[in-house]
Amino acid sequence: MTALLLDDVRYTYPDGHQALHGVSLRIEPGERVALLGPNGAGKTTLVLHLNGILPAAGLTGSGGTVSVGDRTVDPRDRAGLAEIRRRVGLVFQDPDDQLFLPTVAEDVAFGPANLGLRGAELHQRVDEALDAVGMSDVKERAPHHLSLGQRRRVAVATVLAMRPDLLVMDEPSSNLDPQARRELAEIVLGLDVTLLMVTHDLPYALQLCPRSVVLDEGRIVADGPTRDLLADPDLLARHRLELPFGFAVPVA
Numbered sequence: 647m648t649a650l651l652l653d654d655v656r657y658t659y660p661d662g663h664q665a666l667h668g669v670s671l672r673i674e675p676g677e678r679v680a681l682l683g684p685n686g687a688g689k690t691t692l693v694l695h696l697n698g699i700l701p702a703a704g705l706t707g708s709g710g711t712v713s714v715g716d717r718t719v720d721p722r723d724r725a726g727l728a729e730i731r732r733r734v735g736l737v738f739q740d741p742d743d744q745l746f747l748p749t750v751a752e753d754v755a756f757g758p759a760n761l762g763l764r765g766a767e768l769h770q771r772v773d774e775a776l777d778a779v780g781m782s783d784v785k786e787r788a789p790h791h792l793s794l795g796q797r798r799r800v801a802v803a804t805v806l807a808m809r810p811d812l813l814v815m816d817e818p819s820s821n822l823d824p825q826a827r828r829e830l831a832e833i834v835l836g837l838d839v840t841l842l843m844v845t846h847d848l849p850y851a852l853q854l855c856p857r858s859v860v861l862d863e864g865r866i867v868a869d870g871p872t873r874d875l876l877a878d879p880d881l882l883a884r885h886r887l888e889l890p891f892g893f894a895v896p897v898a
């Protein structure tokens with residue numbers, strides 16, 4: 647079954663600005679896909695549709711469907727939405743949006759505890775998730791005492807603890823030093839998940855995602871192997887995408 651299916655998704659913000667103009671996209675289980683595009687392209691707006699945060703108050707000019715596995719996202723269906731939010735794990739750019747309890751273990755336990763897990767089962771979820779991101783040794787520490795790289799890994803663990811079907815990461819490499827950036831890449835590559843990663847970091851997209859989708863002005867303007875897209879200088883220039891100076895896309 648398809649992991650994620652968007653069909654003609656349109657969204658107009660309450661102030662009348664149309665941010666998505668008919669986006670259709672299919673992601674199969676196990677795929678790792680980068681969502682690229684310049685500032686204001688509509689990437690965040692799209693991501694907020696994946697678990698029903700939008701289109702809570704869309705104007706006319708909004709519509710289309712989003713399905714995660716066998717379920718269609720419907721913000722009015724509260725029970726259905728809870729299941730969608732378990733299936734779609736959003737890791738925000740700022741880990742502090744996700745970490746708010748006194749210890750790392752409590753933050754990671756928060757989601758599964760809300761699902762009703764208790765005792766040994768809950769502890770096992772927490773341990774597994776922290777282990778997956780190499781953060782078991784900070785379990786009892788306060789999240790706000792950790793480095794940004796560590797907090798971002800813990801934020802990933804809070805989502806993995808829900809055993810999501812789709813992991814969505816918003817700008818995972820932003821503001822990380824080279825080592826933290828590399829460590830996070832290794833962790834993500836080791837996860838057995840379907841991934842949608844929003845990024846401006848094109849080398850990161852190339853390293854982590856065999857496929858990329860380029861969004862610009864609310865429309866998908868390219869979808870294909872990351873290597874091919876990044877090797878197309880005209881495409882990059884047209885959509886304000888830039889490789890770092892001197893970076894060469896390796897030839898297949």
Ligand SMILES: Nc1ncnc2c1ncn2[C@@H]1O[C@H](COP(=O)(O)OP(=O)(O)OP(=O)(O)O)[C@@H](O)[C@H]1O
Pocket residue numbers: 659660661663664665683684685686687688689690691692
């Ligand atoms: N709450 C809002 N009300 C009105 N317009 C909005 C709102 N949020 C975003 N927009 C507009 O919608 C468009 C898409 O914004 P969005 O944040 O989805 O882009 P983005 O691709 O995520 O950009 P960035 O790379 O800068 O994060 C932009 O023109 C933006 O100004």
